[in-house]
Structures are given as structure tokens and as C-alpha cells.
Amino acid sequence: MEGEVIDAASFLNSLATWFRNKRDASIRKRIQKKIDELGEEKPISGLGYVNGRHYVTFVNDVKELKKLGKIDEAERLLLRLVVAMEEACKKNNDGVAPWYYNELAKVYRKKKEYQKEVTILKRFSHQKHARGVGPKKLLERLEKARVLAEKSRKKSE
Secondary structure (H helix, E strand, C coil): CCCCCCCHHHHHHHHHCCCCCHHHHHHHHHHHHHHHHHHHHCCCCCCCEECCEEHHHHHHHHHHHHHCCCHHHHHHHHHHHHHHHHHHHHHHCCCECHHHHHHHHHHHHHCCCHHHHHHHHHHHHCCCECCCCHHHHHHHHHHHHHHHHHHHHHHHC
16 A cells, blocks of 8 residues: 555565575575564564564464474464454455465364364355455355365264
């Protein structure tokens, strides 16, 4: 947005997207380390912030937790990020980003917690969506998750 003030961690997060190649991995890691440090040294609070950082700066954290097999930690963080994003988007009248819901849905699918997958996808369906193909794909995933949840429920009876 024009005239919007951006915090240093969010700026660095945007800058990190320039470094996607394998040969740039060390640069991306140093930027991520600095983002983490800023969140600890100069935490910011308010709408859209979690642990002193804006929710958009946590994508790499979530990916790393999942890569390390820390699925429960990733789930807890994602739930906090969803809340922060929803609050910020509601205040700014923006659409929510599907990525956070999709990652939670993947976590729940991996844990075979199909009803939780349905719940998070239904939660997404009730939000104003950002543009792109992501929202449509998540709504399609919701239908598949409902089928899995129903099968799982019948199996446990």
C-alpha cells in the first residue's frame, strides 16, 4: 500500500524472496537469522504480529519445523498465524492467504485427523479470500477432506 510503513523484519522477508536458488541458500539463511533476531530484540506487537514478527515472516519457520518432523510445533505455530492473519485481514478488509490453511490441512492429513482438516478448511471457506487459484484448490480439498472424515468416522464406529 502506498505510504504504508513496513517493519525491518517484513522488509527482509520480502528481500529473501529474491534469493531462491540453491547457490543463494546461505544468503537466505542469513536473512532469516536476522529476521529471527529482530523479532527477539525489537519485538513488535499489534494486528498481524506473532512473537514480535509479522505473520508473513514465518513461512520459512513453518517449512523448517515440518522438515525436521516437528509437526505438532508447526501445527501450534500455524494456528497462531491463522488467527493473526485473520485479524489483520479483517481490519484491513483484505482477503486471507490460503497458504496457512493449506499447511494446516496438510498437517492434519498427515496426522490422520480428518475432522480437524475439515474444520480448518471450513474456517477458510468462511473468510474473504485473496486472489489467485489457491482459494479454489482449498475449497476442492475441503470436499475431499469431508469424504475422508466420513470414512474415518464410519470406520471407528
